[in-house]
Amino acid sequence: MMRRSAALRRTWLDPAMLRLSRSANHSLLWFALAGVLAARKGTTRRGGLRGVAAIAGASAVANLIAKPIFPRRRPAAELLPLHRRLEKRPTSSSFPSGHSASAAAFATAVAMENPAVGAAIAPLAAAVAYSRVHTGVHWPTDVLAGLGIGVGVGAATRHWWPLPETAPAHSEHHVDAPPLGDGSGLVVLANPASGPDDADPADTVKQHWPAARIIRPDPARDLISLVHESLDDTVVALGVAGGDGTVAAVASVAAERGLPLVLLPFGTLNHFARDIGVTTVEDAVAATATGSAVGIDLGLVDVAGDGQRWFVNTASLGGYPEMVRLRERMEHRWGKWLAAGIAMVRVLRSAQPIQVTLNGERRVLWLLFLGNGSYLPKGFAPSSRPALDSGCLDVRYVRADVPYSRARFVAAVLTRTLHASHVYRQADVAELKVEVVDGHRRVATDGEVGPLGNTFTFESRRRALVVYRP
Structure with a gap:
């Protein structure tokens, strides 16, 4: 040859x-x-x-x-x-x-x-x-x-690295939401920092819902308060065009006001919109035209002394919040992805274990992860939710109280034997109370760093939000 x-x-x-x-x-x-x-x-x-x-x-x-x-x-x-x-x-x-x-x-x-x-x-x-x-x-x-x-x-x-699910997550709670037609009664928060550099989400909203009222984030204002103050008795639905952090803020207002949510996937990853089954603007248009919607669960964390925060995807304690904080400090200079990589290396190199009690049981951890709903797979990289109405939180943590815990964790990830590892734990629970024994820690929800606290109560709120989807 x-x-x-x-x-x-x-x-x-x-x-x-x-x-x-x-x-x-x-x-x-x-x-x-x-x-x-x-x-x-x-x-x-x-x-x-x-x-x-x-x-x-x-x-x-x-x-x-x-x-x-x-x-x-x-x-x-x-x-x-x-x-x-x-x-x-x-x-x-x-x-x-x-x-x-x-x-x-x-x-x-x-x-x-x-x-x-x-x-x-x-x-x-x-x-x-x-x-x-x-x-x-x-x-x-x-x-x-x-x-x-x-x-x-x-x-x-x-x-x-499992492939993402192509089918939307399941929900038994189908809801008849008000059809929106030209957008009368719809208020949409359009984040101009989301989406392609040459596309303004507000233009897309006006194209499909010309009667909708559009508001934009104000750096000097709290996002949730801004949305609350933009609502009146004529509003029948809330919309959001942005990433998961923006979506979580607007979803919390929608849940508190009992308003259905219109999702427009303009973020970087759009985890929540993908799980819901709204992967394009056309999906949202089709759902709002007929009033097709589902009721889904939301996660809620009560930070003692600092109020409550909703989350649509995940919450965490430990190294991840610190990584997000470092990334935000560097991303204006290095860009989001490079800043995230640098922050991850720094945090993993200098990570310190945290001493906590989980529902009263003493633990020493490197990281605590909580998902809104039960995620798959049950190993290192949760990537999809088969259901949006499971009524549970997916709790995962890495123990720091066993010898060579980080090395054993890495070895278990590489060999995909986390299910048998002594350093990793996973459970689906409806509620989890976390008390930090060695000081105060920051909680992160949907990629956004939250307040400091030493007592956190996480729970799943069943059918807390109605979302339009085809």
Whole structure:
């Protein structure tokens, strides 16, 4: 097969294969593509991130495990004409092809999140794999083995990073909400900081609900108070165009006033809107036109001495609130994603355990997580809710009172054995009272840092909110 490839007549393909093969050195081509995909929200961004994770795994399997175990000489340079040879030929084992493994891993991972984008990348990945034969640095069987490793590792990322549910979460409580038509009686908080830089959520609201009244966040005002003061007796529904933090604030007002909520997914991740089943503005338009809605649970935390806070997704104590606080201080300089990465490294390096009682039982923890509803999977990375009316909180924590707890936690995550680990606990409860023994801590709800406190009562409020959904 190598001799037949070498016998192909000279064409424009020869220099193209040389450039393509070099561009994939150290996976630079795939990292660049991942950056392009990450610039767009949704499945493309998740595909780029999953692709980078798959590259890391495929490179480790191919280069650190398979090559030392299966040493093999590379094809002799003399098999190919001079114009097709790479200037710098690799000296590591020929089997398997690391370039092919990375290419297949990236394409497979992207395709799992976005099949259309994955199908567009697949020919490029195949071309990179063939370029290793065309330039004479791998045998065809090296490439086939590399492709197999890449596909396997790409698919295996689901083991640690489950794919998000495509179907909306279930709720038994179907509600007939008032149809909104042109938006009469609808008040919408439109956050101009949400959504694409060239799109104002207010323009979208006016396009679909021309009679709706629009309010905007005021940096000098508390968001919840601002929304409360914007309501009168003519209001029949509340709307929100923004991310999960903005949604949580408006949802709390809707719950307290007994008003149905119109969701417009203009945030970065839109976890809550995705769970509800409103993934586009058109979904919200269809639901409000007919008055289709469901009743769902909300989480509530009572901070002793500082009032109550609702949450639509998650709440936490421990390292996460500090990470959010550090990210907010740095994101104006570094951007949100880079600031979040820096903050995470700092917090994990300097994290201190917290001593608490959970419903009266003494515990020492690194982190306490609470989800509004029962999340899946039950391991390290909760990603979806099968139901929005379970009446429970998903409580998870990492113990700090066992030897080498952080190392054991990491090992259990990597081997996906958290269910059997002594450092991890999970339970579904209707209410949880947390008392901090060693001082005061901040609670975080839906990614926003809350007040300091030492006594927190978390509970699930059943059918607290009505949300429009198709």
